[in-house]
Amino acid sequence: MHNCIKISFRPFKAGLLTVILVFMLGCKGTKERGTIRIAVASNLHYAIEPIVENFETKHGISCEVILGSSGKLYAQIMEGAPYDLFLSADMKYPESLSRDGKTLGLPEVFAFGSLVLWTANSEIKPSIEMMQNERIQHLALPNPKIAPYGAAALQVLKHYGVYDKVSSKLVYGESVSQANQFILSGAAEMGFTSLAIVKSRELSKVGQWILIDDDAYDKLPHVIALINHQNSSKEGSRAFFEYLFSEEGQAILKNFGYSVRE
Numbered sequence: 001m002h003n004c005i006k007i008s009f010r011p012f013k014a015g016l017l018t019v020i021l022v023f024m025l026g027c028k029g030t031k032e033r034g035t036i037r038i039a040v041a042s043n044l045h046y047a048i049e050p051i052v053e054n055f056e057t058k059h060g061i062s063c064e065v066i067l068g069s070s071g072k073l074y075a076q077i078m079e080g081a082p083y084d085l086f087l088s089a090d091m092k093y094p095e096s097l098s099r100d101g102k103t104l105g106l107p108e109v110f111a112f113g114s115l116v117l118w119t120a121n122s123e124i125k126p127s128i129e130m131m132q133n134e135r136i137q138h139l140a141l142p143n144p145k146i147a148p149y150g151a152a153a154l155q156v157l158k159h160y161g162v163y164d165k166v167s168s169k170l171v172y173g174e175s176v177s178q179a180n181q182f183i184l185s186g187a188a189e190m191g192f193t194s195l196a197i198v199k200s201r202e203l204s205k206v207g208q209w210i211l212i213d214d215d216a217y218d219k220l221p222h223v224i225a226l227i228n229h230q231n232s233s234k235e236g237s238r239a240f241f242e243y244l245f246s247e248e249g250q251a252i253l254k255n256f257g258y259s260v261r262e
Helices: 042-059 070-078 092-099 148-159 163-169 176-185 234-244 247-255
Strands: 035-041 062-068 085-088 108-113 115-119 139-142 170-173 190-194 208-211 220-226
Touching: 035 042, 035 070, 035 234, 042 062, 042 176, 042 234, 042 247, 062 070, 070 085, 070 092, 085 092, 085 234, 092 220, 108 247, 115 148, 139 148, 139 176, 148 163, 148 176, 148 190, 148 220, 163 170, 170 176, 176 190, 220 234, 234 247
Parallel strands: 035 062, 035 085, 139 170, 139 190
Antiparallel strands: 085 220, 108 220, 115 190, 115 208
């Protein structure tokens, strides 16, 4: 039994447009033996790399990672995308899949994420007050309708009573990754992203960031679900599921700033 949180189920209505991205996976009714396809929320971009690398070395099972917003990946799974696992930054999506019989067993929480306010401009010191400054023309965040970190960012703005003052500055990325691009390119002078992004080796020395008080937004549980589809690689999927909860998998997540169950 994993030392983790089981998800309780409640009604959820999917209000997403079912715009499906067709991947060239070479899977016309067959799968490459030993390969599993993992749909991963964008904030896990950098953390998933060492997790997959270590898993592949230990188990000899190849992994194909598809990154996107949790909401968009959910919509693709609902339309039959052949993913074996879904790592979501919002529990409502795996909940809904489970209610529809599209998962094998219950989804489980494997970590909690944290939100930061980040700028790639070394001359700007990020703060709630600074985002209201006229020097900040654009404030980036993921689309709150499909990206949990975007929804959390809106909660932060409302918590501190600055939403009305900065709403005209908001620019929305389709996912955390696109919001990061706005910040890195300077298209947005400042923006919200995941702590795991700014702790990555690639971006740890870029600009400045502050950690947002976790009292200002709802918890960001990250949930894994085994997807039930005709050609799913059940053995490989379960092996990855177990590895994510292993001491090694959890240590990697913790190193990227995720809160894990001790």
